Amino acid sequence: MELDLQPSQRSLSGLDWFTFFLGDIQTGFGPFISVYLVTQKWNQTDIGLVLSIGALASLLSQIPAGALIDAVRSERSAAAAAVLAIGGSAFIIALVPVFAIVALARTLHAMASSLLGPAIAAISLGLVGRSALATRLGRNARFASAGNGAAALIMGAFGHFVSAQAVFFVTAVFAFPALAALFRINDNEVNPENAHGGVSSEQSAGIGPGLVLLFKKRSLWIFLGVIVLFQMANAAMLPLAASELTLNAGSWAVALVAFTIVLPQIFVALFSPWVGNLARSIGRRPLLLVALGVLPIRGLLLAGFTGSSSIVAIQVLDGVSASVLGVLIPLVIADIAYGTGHFNLAQGVIGMATGVAAAISTLAAGHVADRFGDPAAFLSLAGTAGCGFLLVALLMPETRPSDE
Amino acid sequence: MTASNKYFCAVLLAALASGTLLATNAAGDLQKQSEGFPYSEGFPYATMTVLPHTESVLGKTLIGASGEPAGRIVDVLADETGEIRAALVDFCGFLGIGSRKIAVAWSDLRFGLTGNPNAVAVSLSRENLARAPQVKAGEPVIVISARRPAWRRSARQ
Numbered sequence: 219m220e221l222d223l224q225p226s227q228r229s230l231s232g233l234d235w236f237t238f239f240l241g242d243i244q245t246g247f248g249p250f251i252s253v254y255l256v257t258q259k260w261n262q263t264d265i266g267l268v269l270s271i272g273a274l275a276s277l278l279s280q281i282p283a284g285a286l287i288d289a290v291r292s293e294r295s296a297a298a299a300a301v302l303a304i305g306g307s308a309f310i311i312a313l314v315p316v317f318a319i320v321a322l323a324r325t326l327h328a329m330a331s332s333l334l335g336p337a338i339a340a341i342s343l344g345l346v347g348r349s350a351l352a353t354r355l356g357r358n359a360r361f362a363s364a365g366n367g368a369a370a371l372i373m374g375a376f377g378h379f380v381s382a383q384a385v386f387f388v389t390a391v392f393a394f395p396a397l398a399a400l401f402r403i404n405d406n407e408v409n410p411e412n413a414h415g416g417v418s419s420e421q422s423a424g425i426g427p428g429l430v431l432l433f434k435k436r437s438l439w440i441f442l443g444v445i446v447l448f449q450m451a452n453a454a455m456l457p458l459a460a461s462e463l464t465l466n467a468g469s470w471a472v473a474l475v476a477f478t479i480v481l482p483q484i485f486v487a488l489f490s491p492w493v494g495n496l497a498r499s500i501g502r503r504p505l506l507l508v509a510l511g512v513l514p515i516r517g518l519l520l521a522g523f524t525g526s527s528s529i530v531a532i533q534v535l536d537g538v539s540a541s542v543l544g545v546l547i548p549l550v551i552a553d554i555a556y557g558t559g560h561f562n563l564a565q566g567v568i569g570m571a572t573g574v575a576a577a578i579s580t581l582a583a584g585h586v587a588d589r590f591g592d593p594a595a596f597l598s599l600a601g602t603a604g605c606g607f608l609l610v611a612l613l614m615p616e617t618r619p620s621d622e
Numbered sequence: 623m624t625a626s627n628k629y630f631c632a633v634l635l636a637a638l639a640s641g642t643l644l645a646t647n648a649a650g651d652l653q654k655q656s657e658g659f660p661y662s663e664g665f666p667y668a669t670m671t672v673l674p675h676t677e678s679v680l681g682k683t684l685i686g687a688s689g690e691p692a693g694r695i696v697d698v699l700a701d702e703t704g705e706i707r708a709a710l711v712d713f714c715g716f717l718g719i720g721s722r723k724i725a726v727a728w729s730d731l732r733f734g735l736t737g738n739p740n741a742v743a744v745s746l747s748r749e750n751l752a753r754a755p756q757v758k759a760g761e762p763v764i765v766i767s768a769r770r771p772a773w774r775r776s777a778r779q
Contacts, residue, residue, distance in 0.1 A: 249719070256696050256712070257681035460720030464713065465752055475720040588758070 223347040225407045232402030233345065236297075237338055237358045239396035241365020242372070243304050244331055247311070247389045250373065251324070254382035258315040271321050275328035277573045283332035284566025285425045287340050288414045288559065294405045297337040298397060303330035305393025312386035335569060336562040339548040341403065344413030348556060348619070352549055356494020359544035363486035370480060415552065415561025428560040429567070438554050438564065440613050442571055444510065445547065447606030448539075449575035451513050451599045454583030456536065458595055459520055459529050466526055474526055478533045485537025486544055493545045501618045502550055503610070509542035510607040517600025521593040553617035677733060683741045684711050684726070686748040693751070695742065699725060699763060708765040709742075713751060724754035727767035744768065 247254075251272075255265045290296045307323035307330070314320075338358060346354045376384045411417055418431065432438055460478060464471040497505055516535040523532065547568065555564040579599070587595035679695055686692040697710035708725040732743040744751075745768045755764040 253694065253712075256694060259678060259680045261680075262697050262710075457719055461722055464720045464722065471720070471748075471752065472714060479719060 223345070223350075223407075223409065223412070225345045226404060229345060229403045229407050232399050233338075233341060233354075234357065234361050235399035236396060236403070237361040238365035238368075239392055239399055240301075240334060240338065241362050241367075242369040242392040243301065243308075243389055243396055244334060245366050245369045245373070247308050247373070247386050250377050250382045250385045251311070253377070254311075254386065255315060255320070257382055260315070260317075264317055268317070268321050268324055272324040272328050273573075273577070275325040276332060277570055279329040279332040280570035280573065281425065281429075281563065281566040283329065284336045284562040284564070284569070285428065285560075287333065287336045287562035288428070291410050292405055293337055293340045293344060293408055293410070293413050294400060294403055296333060297341065298400055300330040300333040300337065301393050301396050301400065303327070304334075305390045308386045308389040308393075312383050312390070332566070332569065336565040339552070339565060340413040340562050341408055342548075343415070343552060343561065344408035344410060345403070347409075347412055348552065349621070351552055352497040352545070353491070353494045355545045355549050356491040356497075359490035359493075359541065360487050363483045363490070363540075363544070367480050367483040367487065370476070370483070374476065411559075413561075414559050415555045415564070416557045416559055418557065418559040425563065428558070428563045431558050432555060432560055432564050432567065435554055437615050437617060438567075440609065440615070441550055441554060441617075442568065444506065444606055444609050444614060445568055446571050446575040447602055447609060448510060448513065448543065449572050450579045450582075451517065451603035451606060452536075452539070453576035453579035454595070455516065455520065455599055456533075457580060458583060458587060458592060458599075459533070462524060462592060463526055463529055466524065470526070474530060478530055478536075481530065481533050482537035482540050485534060486541040489537075489541045490545050493542055494549075497545060497549055497618070501616050502546060502553065503614060503616045505542050505546055506550075506610045506614060507607070509539040509546065510603065510610050512538045513603035514600040514607060517596045517603055521596035521600065524592075550617050553619065556619075677739075679709065679742075681740070683738070684709075684751075685736050685738075685741045685743045686751055687745050688747055689736075690748060691741070692744075692748045693721075693724075696723070698728075699765075708763065710757060711751075713754070723757040724751065725757050725763045725765045726751070726754075727765050727769070730767050730769065 252265050252269065255268070287293060287296055303326050307327040310323045311320050339355070342354045342358060343351055373385050373388065376388050456478065460475045463474050463478065493505060512535045516532055516539075519532045519535075520529065523529070548565065551564045551568060552561055555561045558564075583595045583599055586598050679698055682695045683691045684693045684695060691714065693711040693713040695709045696712045698706055699708040699710055701707050706728050708728055709731060711724050711726050713722050713724050726744055726746070730744050730746070732745075735743045746766070751766075754766045757763050
């Protein structure tokens with residue numbers, strides 16, 4: 219059913235390192251923007267406004283960005299433009315910390331980030347084809363989390379020892395190795411039809427008809443529900459656990475918080491290729507059950523144990539669900555959307571839903587924690603995760619294609 | 623005389639005294655000085671003051687009692703009379719995760735002690751700063767201080 223794709227070793231290693239360096243430029247300056255703007259004498263209202271503008275731009279650009287990746291003939295050029303936009307916006311923010319400029323640069327950065335998520339999955343699908351996608355996504359997740367971990371360490375070190383401004387210059391500089399890796403990928407080996415998720419038998423160009431076509435699929439609705447419930451349960455857990463750490467752990471707090479962030483990343487880097495192979499051999503459903511099953515347990519444990527070392531240990535469970543979903547989210551979307559030509563639009567839909575769910579999660583959990591205490595917040599997050607588990611167990615179909 | 627007035631006069635007096643321009647006159651009549659102050663001649667101001675050394679507060683690192691950075695000053699809080707009461711400190715997490723806002727009494731901050739021009743010292747340890755009540759929007763701010771309130775100091779004497 220699909221052409222014989224023979225990607226070169228050069229293209230494959232290019233994709234490896236592109237995902238690695240993206241970790242650096244994507245997570246790059248995000249956590250430092252408010253610190254940096256404070257050192258530039260910005261007041262809290264303006265900082266909050268710029269952060270909200272960025273968050274809103276990120277949410278609103280997810281679906282158009284996916285549609286754009288579906289429409290372009292060269293995924294590589296789209297990715298290159300996005301990397302340049304991110305590097306450029308980091309550079310501009312570092313040089314000209316003026317409200318209008320920073321707000322514009324932050325918007326540009328958000329839109330470019332929305333392009334890169336689908337672009338990587340699209341290049342992968344276009345390069346290796348559907349049957350090898352699971353393995354390839356496992357590899358991507360390994361390099362991405364290694365890149366994220368490295369970024370956290372490098373940016374953290376620069377932020378701590380040099381200045382918050384330096385982090386922005388470092389982010390801009392990392393655009394160059396990312397581009398170098400990207401241009402190792404041979405554009406002719408990336409099949410655009412494959413990258414867009416096959417060709418549809420129906421006429422469905424554009425966002426509106428594409429969404430209609432996608433939402434005719436019941437499995438997309440269910441998967442959307444699963445991911446929303448997962449995010450609503452997951453997004454607030456690390457920040458809540460981290461604030462308990464800073465409250466209780468004294469002078470070790472910063473190191474412990476750093477460890478709770480890096481530990482799951484190490485886990486993902488180690489195990490996601492294995493997850494990719496498992497997704498082919500045992501199917502997607504059992505893995506989704508594990509990812510959603512581990513989350514309520516994590517919530518219950520965090521509600522019960524408040525010691526610093528137990529919080530750090532419980533974060534291993536974060537690594538389990540992160541290594542499964544890092545591979546499974548793009549994979550299941552490809553399963554569902556293949557044959558519509560709207561693979562990346564579907565990724566945009568899930569991306570936007572993820573963003574909204576994460577925002578609701580931190581708001582709601584923060585509220586519950588203020589009113590009823592942290593254990594109550596962890597319990598309600600665990601309950602939400604339990605609903606997600608039930609949704610997978612009762613309704614989620616196996617999406618693995620029969621010929622894989 | 624309101625508290626803010628008192629504060630204003632105190633600052634003015636201190637500034638004039640340290641400027642040495644009118645040192646002989648420092649304790650004199652404020653009204654007279656503001657009329658005859660040399661710097662304000664030719665300007666539409668009653669008073670112009672030289673501050674030989676000022677420091678911008680926003681973005682300064684807060685150094686705890688053990689000498690390690692504990693957070694960053696992100697705002698300055700005044701009470702209803704306009705008197706500055708506390709520094710709003712973003713108590714540090716890692717990469718923005720786990721950070722919380724706390725209020726440290728303005729009178730506890732020690733400027734120019736650490737050798738680092740971008741740092742301000744307090745005599746509270748990191749552990750004790752970590753236990754400070756969180757500052758939340760729409761709720762009364764609870765300010766922490768290492769010093770006893772005046773009424774308790776006088777009660778002990």
